Amino acid sequence: xxxxxxxxxxxxxxxxxxxxxxxxxxxxxxxxxxxxxxxxxxxxxxxxxxxxxxxxxxxxxxxxxxxxxxxx
Amino acid sequence: xxxxxxxxxxxxxxxxxxxxxxxxxxxxxxxxxxxxxxxxxxxxxxxxxxxxxxxxxxxxxxxxxxxxxxxxxxxxxxxxxxxxxxxxxxxxxxxxxxxxxxxxxxxxxxxxxxxxxxxxxxxxxxxxxxxxxxxxxxxxxxxxxxxxxxxxxxxxxxxxxxxxxxxxxxxxxxxxxxxxxxxxxxxxxxxxxxxxxxxxxxxxxxxxxxxxxxxxxxxxxxxxxxxxxxxxxxxxxxxxxxxxxxxxxxxxxxxxxxxxxxxxxxxxxxxxxxxxxxxxxxxxxxxxxxxxxxxxxxxxxxxxxxxxxxxxxxxxxxxxxxxxxxxxxxxxxxxxxxxxxxxxxxxxxxxxxxxxxxxxxxxxxxxxxxxxxxxxxxxxxxxxxxxxxxxxxxxxxxxxxxxxxxxxxxxxxxxxxxxxxxxxxxxxxxxxxxxxxxxxxxxxxxxxxxxxxxxxxxxxxxxxxxxxxxxxxxxxxxxxxxxxxxxxxxxxxxxxxxxxxxxxxxxxxxxxxxxxxxxxxxxxxxxxxxxxxxxxxxxxxxxxxxxxxxxxxxxxxxxxxxxxxxxxxxxxxxxxxxxxxxxxxxxxxxxxxxxxxxxxxxxxxxxxxxxxxxxxxxxxxxx
Numbered sequence: 001x002x003x004x005x006x007x008x009x010x011x012x013x014x015x016x017x018x019x020x021x022x023x024x025x026x027x028x029x030x031x032x033x034x035x036x037x038x039x040x041x042x043x044x045x046x047x048x049x050x051x052x053x054x055x056x057x058x059x060x061x062x063x064x065x066x067x068x069x070x071x072x
Numbered sequence: 073x074x075x076x077x078x079x080x081x082x083x084x085x086x087x088x089x090x091x092x093x094x095x096x097x098x099x100x101x102x103x104x105x106x107x108x109x110x111x112x113x114x115x116x117x118x119x120x121x122x123x124x125x126x127x128x129x130x131x132x133x134x135x136x137x138x139x140x141x142x143x144x145x146x147x148x149x150x151x152x153x154x155x156x157x158x159x160x161x162x163x164x165x166x167x168x169x170x171x172x173x174x175x176x177x178x179x180x181x182x183x184x185x186x187x188x189x190x191x192x193x194x195x196x197x198x199x200x201x202x203x204x205x206x207x208x209x210x211x212x213x214x215x216x217x218x219x220x221x222x223x224x225x226x227x228x229x230x231x232x233x234x235x236x237x238x239x240x241x242x243x244x245x246x247x248x249x250x251x252x253x254x255x256x257x258x259x260x261x262x263x264x265x266x267x268x269x270x271x272x273x274x275x276x277x278x279x280x281x282x283x284x285x286x287x288x289x290x291x292x293x294x295x296x297x298x299x300x301x302x303x304x305x306x307x308x309x310x311x312x313x314x315x316x317x318x319x320x321x322x323x324x325x326x327x328x329x330x331x332x333x334x335x336x337x338x339x340x341x342x343x344x345x346x347x348x349x350x351x352x353x354x355x356x357x358x359x360x361x362x363x364x365x366x367x368x369x370x371x372x373x374x375x376x377x378x379x380x381x382x383x384x385x386x387x388x389x390x391x392x393x394x395x396x397x398x399x400x401x402x403x404x405x406x407x408x409x410x411x412x413x414x415x416x417x418x419x420x421x422x423x424x425x426x427x428x429x430x431x432x433x434x435x436x437x438x439x440x441x442x443x444x445x446x447x448x449x450x451x452x453x454x455x456x457x458x459x460x461x462x463x464x465x466x467x468x469x470x471x472x473x474x475x476x477x478x479x480x481x482x483x484x485x486x487x488x489x490x491x492x493x494x495x496x497x498x499x500x501x502x503x504x505x506x507x508x509x510x511x512x513x514x515x516x517x518x519x520x521x522x523x524x525x526x527x528x529x530x531x532x533x534x535x536x537x538x539x540x541x542x543x544x545x546x547x548x549x550x551x552x553x554x555x556x557x558x559x560x561x562x563x564x565x566x567x568x569x570x571x572x573x574x575x576x577x578x579x580x581x582x583x584x585x586x587x588x589x590x591x592x593x594x595x596x597x598x599x600x601x602x603x604x605x606x607x608x609x610x611x612x613x614x615x616x617x618x619x620x621x622x623x624x625x626x627x628x629x630x631x632x633x634x635x636x637x638x639x640x641x642x643x644x645x646x647x648x649x650x651x652x653x654x655x656x657x658x659x660x661x662x663x664x665x666x667x668x669x670x671x672x673x674x675x676x677x678x679x680x681x682x683x684x685x686x687x688x689x690x691x692x693x694x695x
Contacts, residue, residue: 010076010170011358012355013138013354013359016304034293034294034362035359035362036366041291063135064133066130066133067126
């Protein structure tokens, strides 16, 4: 399953780090973050609760870039 | 500027003012040294408090090597060594650079949003006898919606009432308006320029052309190019590498000097190390490359060329071979009169007159093209006794004359002697009062821009190949007329895939092959080629889905335009990579040798970023 979320982040390098952090979150199969459109596209593993996974994703993103927001 | 940007701008101004005041005071009066330091520190905290906070949080989160950390260490280091002015200046320029970047990115985001401003906000629908504006999402298939002049068509459908001129430029980049009347299909995203239209919807909003296009363009930056991936990876190793080098620069040379029992000059080496840190920020690269691609894709969209990802735009620049489908791609795919050969006693007009009248009762493509070529209104009272002779043609009485129109078999049956014509296409022989009057040749015509497009591509050194299921004769005629390098005729769909695979093997490893088709029958070939290009996609979902690059109208000249945009975008990307890396490398070396000071380091960081971003925004304006 794929879902797209709106993101707020100020720098391109931070966006790349957030993408990496999202990819490394458990339950996420693949993720791409486009800094230009400020959209995060997440592909989830089968049978996971995407809301729970996204909470983790947000937590992990906050670690790499404190000044970011994902609109869940 | 948004709120955040305005706030930073205020902080920048405040700290600049403080810096100026301190400088003036230092020159004019004998300022107490402690007051001077205090003022510098105030300026420093005004401009840099958030960076310090972020750097601190980064350390807590074990994410040490980010740009905030670099800036914090460099500036705190400079201040610690007594270079107050440099410390404040580095932070100040860093913030100016960040602000500039954020404004530039915001602006190109907005530009592209404006280019793609085709999303309709509402649909006019009759609800309980009253015209109401409703959310396009709520309109069911088969509903009737009304579009007034100046409004966008919100949903795909068929015209039920009214006629109008539609402006399709937002979709196709084509400025010539399209006229529609009752029974015609209309696609969403066009702007109604003249009359009121009642449209019966054939799709839901989410499935309509406009939604699909917006989706496609918005998602295009998700497919990242090789250059982008390279830079992201590069940045991941670059920053820590420079940080450790800086550390080494601060520790090793003084130690070595100490061992050699010379003065270690610790302060000198720490300054050099700090200079290193300022130069090390990878921002210029990381922002300018996606920005260039985004601009290139946006620029292509305004020209009616939809690119589904940065990777395709990148691949298009290294395309060396383009394979075309014939019908509907190089040719119009509709039949038109291409030759009129009247015999003695008739001229072209009178021959067309008989041709159009005798065929006036039929809706066959051939009859339609005859009527179109004749160009005048058919007076049905003049035609009587129309008889279709299956497999042969038609017989009718036109203005009192018995007229036959049809193929050679018909002429033989009626014992009419005809002239031989040597012209490709379907020949319609006409006889009036049992005597041969001449013949009209009808064939698929080559698009006006095809020859120019092929010539343009050949000038760029691209091999052009045509694949068609059509007869050898027809294929040869087209190939010779437009000057293709290679053509293959009488191919079944499976043969086309085979041909493409053969061509894929022939080309160089790094070269790319593109296939151009109308997207209807060639989905397998479109997906087999490195880049699938579908044209004339306005209103064809299959094409939009199967292809990597979609040309909204069916003009082959758009292909060379797309290649031009792609090449220029790539050129800008390469300029940025080379420029940023060179400047940084040179400054790093100069910094290590102690030649470059903090000011040069600031240029290497902020200056390079500003220039790279400015260069990247050029991609949006490629002509």
